[in-house]
Amino acid sequence: MKQILEDDVGKKTLLMGNVAIVRGAIEAGVSFASTYPGTPASEIGDTFAALSSRFGWTGYFEYSTNEAVALEAAAGASFAGVRAICSMKHVGANVAADPLFSLAYTGIDGGLVVVSADDPSCWSSQNEQDNRHYAVHAGLPMLEPSSSQDAVEMTRSAFEISEKTREPVLLRTTTRIAHTYGNVVLGPIQERKTPYFERRISRVMVPSNARPAHLRLLENLKLAKELSENSKFNKTSMSDTELGIITSGISYAYTLDALRWLDIEASILKLGMSYPLPKKMISNFIESVEKVLVVEELDPWLETQIRAIAQVNALNTPVYGKEQELLPLAFELSTKHVALALSKVTGKPLPIDYTMTNEKFETAKELLVSRPPQLCAGCPHRASFYAIKQATKGQEVYVGNDIGCYALGIAPPFHLGDWLVCMGASVGIACGTAQIVDNPVIAVIGDSTFFHAGIPALINAVQNNVNFTLVVLDNLTTAMTGHQPSPGSKLGDMRGTAIKIDELVRGCGVKDIYKTDPYKLEETIQIFEDAIKQDGPTVVIARHVCALFLDRMKRKKGIKITHSRVDPEKCEGCRTCIDEFSCVAFVWDTITNQMMIEEVLCDGCGVCINVCPCGAIYKEEAKQ
Amino acid sequence: MTEEFNVLIAGVGGTGVLTIAHILGSSALSTGLQVVQSELHGMSQRGGSVSTHLRMGTHIYGPTFPEGTGDLLVGMEPIETIRNIESVRYTGVVVFNTYEIRPLSLSILKKDYPSLDLLIQEMKQFCQNVYSIDATKIAKELGAPIVANIVLLGAAMAKGSIPIDSEIVIEEIKNTVPERFIDLNVQAFKTGFEAVSKL
């Protein structure tokens, strides 16, 4: 981590794409960084956080309440003359879209870089939207790295492009860039800019200023197009001219591998600065080859523009891509996908006949048991979900779930999740459903997500007297994305004051507020029963620290974890524990027909002790 | 120098799969190779299946490699090994930990874990060189089940034809783990290395 700050020009190292972005920003003399954590962007913020709290970086970093606030804060720093970076996951850009579009109008002072980390294949997201569209939609110059080395260089240059064009620059990555380690050569670190705040009426977006601002944006984009035509990130490598490939981002890496694998020569145009497109360069490239294959993930974003460029320049060169269904419109690409497309265009077969291996795999498949992600052993959410289930036995309740670890509550045995849409939607949708149906309606939301997007919806519920129960699962951290601090807790570094959720909820006008520790099962079940029965909006705050966070801390400090065990003398094999609680550490012994606890996994929370009707589960230490 | 050496490391989230990938990756860097190592975070990490592609050589670009082009599959858990068995080529190598972490779904369905013999027999359909080791048992004997991954790393270095010197890997282990655990980890590596060397 220390090396990110070292002025060690020429040093070779291995950096994850996200960390390479931080290095690039440090090299550019960035002064301000903000984020709301979201996979696959999280490590950008986490690296800045570590640099400032433990490695003496003197720039400013904050975890903001949500992406819109993060971007506004970064813009504020840019207005004050310094370089700023704001990172978010792709759907975070939807939250930040409001300021983003208008910042393209206001323009910036200090270079402002907005990182959008997209997640093709939805590895950790609710959708796989292609955020390259934002560049066109808002009117922002865009860079797309293909490797960690690119990530360093492009981030560094992004600040310059931003200052030259006076526009925020979009740095668009994808999971396979963000979370891939690659070789990097460190560059020199520039001085930070001296702050200045120039008062500009052009930043005041009333209609009379917005109209000239739009024209200014169009002028700025013209300049950006010139930069793109001459950018070192847009590179042609001519080889065999029978086939020309146009590509960008991670697709470039797959393309190089696929060409080598199939042993094909082709000319390549790599678009690192992909908005505005270097139209002249592209047109020249199309003209110099016999046919063109466009290789890109998700939407035919490049392809559509490239077809238009060919049309405008009256070029008849055939363009292949998604239009001919050579590449998929959904999910991430791979070397194999690109190789298959190349194979169709050139007639050269793949070196491996996959129909054979697929057949072989059919028998192996029978041995496979799926292992989906699970709530950790000891997770407080499992206790909360169990309590909700017990409290609502025999009733048809509708439950909105939200974005976070607790989304795993949709799985058996809990099945708590009739909708899960986007940050905060558990509450917003409950507002509508509860006004229409008579059944109990519950929304479950984590502490960090509640702060991010749940509060306006709760206010709406109070204002309109919605009859529902909001459950805030407060684990004192933002667990899912790597335990970033949450505004409600003092865990982790916080400059300001921790916000008390109960006070906040009371301030929103909620009258019936219940607080519980979900590890205390009996009490929690009673509280849920009461809260759900109560008319009007009620809030239950189920507070217990994230088990994984605590276990890691214990391990670091050398505190021993005492596991729970099952007494074979007492276990009657009733399966209540497995069927109703399903801790990941549970193992069913098919020979004795009894339950066992896998000690490698058990975190010793002891909650299962109160689930077993036979008193068969005990804490290890109790027996000694 | 090696043009391309592809490794897939698979296991259950939270059991040190990424740690051994990082140690091997930095070792490859010290060896002067290009390295690409791709992993998934967030939802995919919560106790579910995890796998990471680690590629090293002089011509490395993509974050992952096509099935059937892997040179080595390192499995921290038997079912996770078979789940990724298509990644490795027939003449490549599989090194895996025989210690079972039973997926909860088996307990829910009251099903048995597939037998080791059957698993190995299936693996051999895909790869002729399969080596197994109970790395977790060895780690427990060393007093720390958590170092099972390093035991397995030792075994992989012994049998995997990885184009890196073992001494370099030991150096990287020392750079990676907290100081008070260095001896334990180095010992785990060596024990794993020796345990399969005789096979």
Ligand code: SF4
């Ligand atoms: S990380 Fe924490 S909150 Fe998330 S599943 Fe694990 S214990 Fe639960």
Ligand code: SF4
């Ligand atoms: S609930 Fe108790 S008695 Fe029933 S299977 Fe589980 S441990 Fe055994």
Ligand code: SF4
């Ligand atoms: S004590 Fe019980 S519920 Fe808690 S982690 Fe261990 S097995 Fe799971």
